[in-house]
Amino acid sequence: MIKKEVLDALNAQINAESYSAYLYLSMAAYYENLGLSGFAHWMKVQYQEESAHAIKFFNYVTGRNGKVILKAIDQVPVDFDGIVDVFEKTLIHEIYVTSLINNLMNVAIAASDHASQSFFKWFVDEQVEEEANVEKILATLKLINGEGNGIFMMDRELSQRIFVDPNVAV
Ligand code: FEO
Numbered sequence: 001m002i003k004k005e006v007l008d009a010l011n012a013q014i015n016a017e018s019y020s021a022y023l024y025l026s027m028a029a030y031y032e033n034l035g036l037s038g039f040a041h042w043m044k045v046q047y048q049e050e051s052a053h054a055i056k057f058f059n060y061v062t063g064r065n066g067k068v069i070l071k072a073i074d075q076v077p078v079d080f081d082g083i084v085d086v087f088e089k090t091l092i093h094e095i096y097v098t099s100l101i102n103n104l105m106n107v108a109i110a111a112s113d114h115a116s117q118s119f120f121k122w123f124v125d126e127q128v129e130e131e132a133n134v135e136k137i138l139a140t141l142k143l144i145n146g147e148g149n150g151i152f153m154m155d156r157e158l159s160q161r162i163f164v165d166p167n168v169a170v
Contacts, residue, residue: 002064006116009107011069014057016100021050023076023093027086030078036151038159039083042137046090048163053123055167060119083151087138094134098127126166 002010028043061068080086101123108116137158144150 002061002066002116003111003113006107006111006113007061007066009104010057010061010066010116011071013100013104014054014061014068015071015073016097017050017054017057018070018073019076020093020097021047021054022073024050024090026076026078027080027090030080030086031083034083036083036155038155038157039086042158042161043086045161045163048165052166053126056122059167060116064115083146084138084141087134087141091131091134091138094127094130098131101127122166 024043024046028040028047031037031040031043058068077089080089101120105117105120105124108114108120140154144154
């Protein structure tokens with residue numbers, strides 16, 4: 001039986017992952033409006049990843065016979081201050097998500113819930129990758145410094161991103 005404090009934290013994280021998905025979809029829309037379909041594609045894949053994270057939490061809760069409670073998702077930003085600003089906000093958001101995951105782990109440790117600790121480990125590792133990916137893109141964007149050819153090439157590169165569903169065994 002899953003303890004209430006862990007279940008509450010899990011349900012809060014389903015909401016947080018859903019918010020993340022919605023945030024990145026909003027960023028995709030922003031890039032589409034700028035005519036940057038590769039950047040938009042990258043953000044749409046990010047949306048898919050975050051949705052998959054929400055499902056991963058969902059499956060874990062139901063798998064332990066817990067009740068999933070889906071709460072309202074907060075309004076996400078719809079206006080951004082240019083190409084670089086979007087990725088700066090993405091990095092800030094992922095650092096925040098890392099703190100949420102660390103907090104989840106702390107809740108599981110305090111509750112002596114070893115199964116949840118084991119489950120959260122996947123997300124601890126995932127956040128390292130998430131932050132590293134965004135930092136790399138941001139560093140390149142800063143190097144390009146708004147130069148047209150560089151943006152064009154980066155748009156092409158970002159259009160190649162492929163979604164790999166973490167809920168499907170390979
Ligand atoms: Fe669900 Fe971007 O972490």
